[in-house]
Amino acid sequence: MTDTLTTKAIELLKKLIETESFSSEEDKTATHIEHWFNDQNIPYKRTKNNIWATNKHFDETKPTLLLNSHHDTVKPNNGYTKDPFKAIVENGKLFGLGSNDAGGCLVSLLATFAHFYDRDNINYNLVIVASAEEENSGENGLNSMLSVIPKIDVAIVGEPTLMNLAVAEKGLVVFDAIIKGTPSHAAHPNNDNAIYKSIRVLEWFKNYTFKNASEALGEVKMTVTQINAGKQHNAVPADVKLVVDVRVNDRYSNQQIVDILQKEAPCDRIIPRSIKLNSSSIPIDHPLVIAGIEIGRSTYGSPTLSDQAVLTCPSLKLGPGDSTRSHSADEFIFINEIEDGIKIYIKLLEKVL
Template sequence: TRPVLLIPTDKRSIPQSLVSVLFGLASILLLLLVIDAVAKGRAGHAARNEGDNALLKAVNDIQALYATRFEKVSPFLGPVSLNVTVIETENKAHNVVPDSCRFVIDVRLNECYSHEEVLELLQGRVQSTLAPRSCRLRSTLIPETHPLVQAGLALGRSTYGSPTSSDKALMPFPALKIGPGDSARSHTADEYIHLHEIREGIQLYIQLLTHPA
């Protein structure tokens, strides 16, 4: 079968004869769940110890989130992990107790949990209100028996679960995430890829697509 170059547009443009796809991304899929959290308090004057500090409520909830343990561990993706990446209040004055505090939770799930399960579990641990930004990026898995995977194994490659999200999660067909470069360089100030990595990646793609099933 002759390889086809796909430019992501919509599902209607996908050839019906498509059996598998190589998804090029630095990969030297945990699904992603981003949660917006809001802790509510009551404003007051800091000098008089008035109000109910929403910032302290948020801090207590963040501690509870980090203490949460997820028992189901994936053999490919490992355990669920979370990190609080943003915290802020609308308060601009130094002497006012904030009545609201917002923070963002970045959760990386494995295939053992759904978005809804994790959200319900975390909401039960905190007083803040949790709201998911989106539930469309879900965990994906290509069977180890798939010809693409078997070709990679025959070429001396190994399989593992990628801890970063990608458009692969949106593809309604078997897809293998593999690409040149080191994912650890992604989103760094001096992000780069070596020319020899690109050359090796092109050669590997050709070998995967032409390897006998």
């Protein structure tokens, strides 16, 4: 049975690769996933471009485990040498946009869900969500499903981790900052040039250290990623605009980061775009983590963001593929990573279900 599920999972991934599914444009890949559920004779529901299902013997008296991964992708970058929308297999690698992030994880979780779908007398209910709009943190993604699906007690979020256990994940706050000065003609003296003032501000962002480091996630990482000022060569602008990317560890809430920067950053104004993408984690003594360690998987803290950020329950990030390949040119996943991923997911769940 597992071999058949694995074969069908890889066939589905090839179809997903060859179907454009940019964030908020995933309707066609959602239809492919519907066809897969039909082929497995598993009832499902579709909410916009999110496809979800529960196990056959769902019992409201039991805790519920969410299996989740996404089927949207970023747009291909200009470095591709292969067709990003063609599933190409070479030397054991399956190339194509979304193969690694996170198509391999999604189809592996779908196969795992199908494996356990009609299992009776298990300790957890299972809910699977093939979600949309992960890459752009859109309003119609997993966050929109939490009021639709049954209440979740714990989650496995499928993202490429080399099938190791990401027991914590950094959150994200993006800030828009402004440094104000006095506008003037470039030919006249000006001791309040916003561009020159920005030098000191940029140094402050470069050197600032948040006090609380995390055992799993290390320090909060703050990076100025964009700067914009001026429109013509002979005019000193009135202000300089910065974009600041802050990756938040589990020692701070996003609101605490906002409070600190609004108090201490030497800007005239610094405003968060959103504070909803918080850090996430799972206790190291949670049965899922213990089970993963027992089957030989290592633990680590992940610096990258996923749909874990919208969950309030404990969550574990785990999936086939390598995060360093995500959003890269000629993205790929090894076929054997999918095969092994399904086996490891099943082995893990066998220990807790």
